[in-house]
Amino acid sequence: MNKANVLLIGTGGVGTIVACGLVYNKKASVSVVVRSDYKKVKEHGWEIQSCDYGHLPAWKPDHIFPTVDAAAEVGVVYDYVVMTTKNLPDVVKPEDVAAPAITVGKTTVVLIQNGFDLGRPFIAKYPQNFCLSGVSHIGSHNHGGVISQTQHDKCLVSYFENPNLGKEEQEAKAKEFIDLYSNDKNSVSYFPDVKWYRYRKLVYNATLNTACALTRVDTGRLALSGTLEAVSIPAMHEVIKVAKADGVELPEDVINTVVHSDDGDWFKPSMLVDVEKGNPIELEVILGNLLVVARELKVETPTLDLLYHLLKATQFKLKEGKGLIDVPKERSISSKFYS
Amino acid sequence: MNKANVLLIGTGGVGTIVACGLVYNKKASVSVVVRSDYKKVKEHGWEIQSCDYGHLPAWKPDHIFPTVDAAAEVGVVYDYVVMTTKNLPDVVKPEDVAAPAITVGKTTVVLIQNGFDLGRPFIAKYPQNFCLSGVSHIGSHNHGGVISQTQHDKCLVSYFENPNLGKEEQEAKAKEFIDLYSNDKNSVSYFPDVKWYRYRKLVYNATLNTACALTRVDTGRLALSGTLEAVSIPAMHEVIKVAKADGVELPEDVINTVVHSDDGDWFKPSMLVDVEKGNPIELEVILGNLLVVARELKVETPTLDLLYHLLKATQFKLKEGKGLIDVPKERSISSKFYS
Incomplete structure (x- = not known):
């Protein structure tokens, strides 16, 4: 079986540990987009001090890109785009940030972000794509490329209802993502009512x-x-x-x-x-x-x-x-x- | 004719220039209460740089007291207590601050302060006393005992209506205070509708x-x-x-x-x-x-x-x-x- 291609955008304290969980599981090829620390991270990786994964002195995912465009230009069709940035649509719209990496009708968007009704602009822009919701209860911070995770990664996954797709398919897609992300260190589970x-x-x-x-x-x-x-x-x-x-x-x-x-x-x-x-x-x-x-x-x-x-x-x-x-x-x- | 006894409480930028205007007029014996700069001011006076009164290198009123109690203890019956402090009743009630210097049925309170319905607590506490209103349009600041007045002292005087006293008496009292305070340098006038x-x-x-x-x-x-x-x-x-x-x-x-x-x-x-x-x-x-x-x-x-x-x-x-x-x-x- 081919590994799923996952692109994660937003490598703050939360995003880096989500990427870590995906890599640990070995079911996905994990690419990340790093904006501010790109050069440092590309060369040396992250130092991660994690209550879930221990001390990782130079952790790297499978691929590191400086921009979403760069991640798209390599020609990979991403099965998942996981967004773990802050969600600030009045500064930059997340559905536009992710756009270069999204293949219509193919890429599932996963929004592990704070807020309410986050799926609406994605479903409007990509009516044939799945849009999943992740509510994270982790405690983790990124201090200049050094990640300090102090609270267990607990994440509740569900889907933002897309009226163009069947509910069962959407639930199955959420569970498919959980299968990639859930491991023996974190607590990722399905929560039916987002x-x-x-x-x-x-x-x-x-x-x-x-x-x-x-x-x-x-x-x-x-x-x-x-x-x-x-x-x-x-x-x-x-x-x-x-x-x-x-x-x-x-x-x-x-x-x-x-x-x-x-x-x-x-x-x-x-x-x-x-x-x-x-x-x-x-x-x-x-x-x-x-x-x-x-x-x-x-x-x-x-x-x-x-x-x-x-x-x-x-x-x-x-x-x-x-x-x-x-x-x-x-x-x-x-x-x-x-x- | 005896001079009127005026006690002014609050020698910030506004209060000091009000005191200056009263002293300049020579119709009142002007006492002031100075809290923070008492020692310095008692000895050297204020340095005042005023667009109305010019440069006064060591200005002093007739009497300077460190507290309202000290001003009351000298036995003077004050005809006017002029309050030019900030009005912060949730920190200290101005009607209590002024209390030691107020003689029931005799002392007129003059509130040259920001705000709305300021007379109410004074009239409740001193139902037989006049309570005047001054709305000041001055620009003046006190920087550690040095007063810098940059905008003309314009003050509109009226009365907070006390239902226990006649309107004509109250208007007359406002005009009596204007007579003490108004001079050829400032612009103090009666404004009927406070x-x-x-x-x-x-x-x-x-x-x-x-x-x-x-x-x-x-x-x-x-x-x-x-x-x-x-x-x-x-x-x-x-x-x-x-x-x-x-x-x-x-x-x-x-x-x-x-x-x-x-x-x-x-x-x-x-x-x-x-x-x-x-x-x-x-x-x-x-x-x-x-x-x-x-x-x-x-x-x-x-x-x-x-x-x-x-x-x-x-x-x-x-x-x-x-x-x-x-x-x-x-x-x-x-x-x-x-x-």
Whole structure:
């Protein structure tokens, strides 16, 4: 049997360990795209200190490419393109990033990324391709080409439903990918209801993660200042309402569980960490995509709307800081009439 | 005729120039309370570089005290207590700060401070005293005891209506204070409708100042990111609605005027400057007091409410930074049930 051809895009802490798991299994030929550390990694590989795979002083996958174009130019038809980049469609659209490596009707896209309704732009662009979902619970970081994995690689795999393909085929495709990726070191399993799971995550991410990013306090201080109860909990009720309108019933005590999930920690959620580091936040996939669905289902979400529109200003500044937006030195005078 | 006894509390850039204007006029005996620079100022006075009064290398008022208690202990009955501190009732209540120097039924309080409905706690505590309002348009800063006044001292004086006193008496008292303070260098005038004027200022301060403080962008970037139109303009409509319910008609084009007031500048409003400096923000007097009135008048203000509750978290962190709030090193585990 020929090995499956897998191209992984995004070799941060998560992506590198996913690639590691695929290579360890020996069922796939694993290629990766490395942007910033290409030269170093091409020559010396990664140093990986992993709680799952031990100390790998110079780990390399089968092929290393500096760009997706370079990976496409070698003429391989990829069976899977696994995306483990941050998902920032307002900076660069992931379905465009992956495009050169995707063969229509052939390549399965696997999105191991944070966020909600991530499959929609891929299915719109590649209606004949499978699009899988991976929700990762790993703890792993890339510090300049040195990977430090401190929490076990646990990943729940499912599919973003593509109405052009049969459900059974899609489920089978998810299980085929699990077969490539799952091994005796990691915990990769099939989770049937991706929609339920991603709504469940939003109860935290769309409400606490966003409010902390905006106000720059951890979840503990958010509670002490009263903002948790005045803002985040009403926002959680809105997430639950959208889910319900979308046919997803979340557990009755979900709010209590979510609020208590950081008990005992002054915990800084991922968006706050990004804001503090000056990195663009995953605003569109964590909150923007939810609001698109809310509008389609005609559910009102005033608290989430306001969090979103306020975070647009935060995101503007983060993008400007990264040179992604250029603001002229002199502010021009607008003639617009505001009312 | 005896000179009026005036005690001024708060010798920042604004307060020092107000004191300067009173001294210049020679109609009052002017005492001031100086907290941080007391020793230096008591000995050497202030160096003032003023666009109104010129260069004063070692300016001193008639009396300098280190505390309000010290000013009260000398046995003088103050005709006026002028407050030019920042107004931060969630840190320290100004009506308590001034208390030792206030003689019931005698001392007129003059609040030359930012914010809305500032008279309420003074009138509640001192129902037989006059409470005047000063809205200052000066540009002046205190850099470690050196005062740099770059914009003309223009001040509009009126009264916060005290229902226990006659309107004519209150107007007369405002004009009496103007007579002490107004001189040939400054522009101090009577403005009949303090409520109108302070609502008018809120159209900017409760909406743009707050949103910029929260998102940490200037008003120009707030417009470019879309947050101005999505958040601040709806908030302006809410201010106008509260004003209307309170009997105050703002001009039809007020929103357009307010939005264009920073045209051509990447302008950072005062609350954003405070956030960047790590200073507590005037959240309660700029936004909290407005929401109290909105609740009394049963006007819904969902956008302003959310801005307020989010800024409570910002304020929490600012107060913690100044040692005004103590957060334990270990976060305790709450047993509260959230729903």
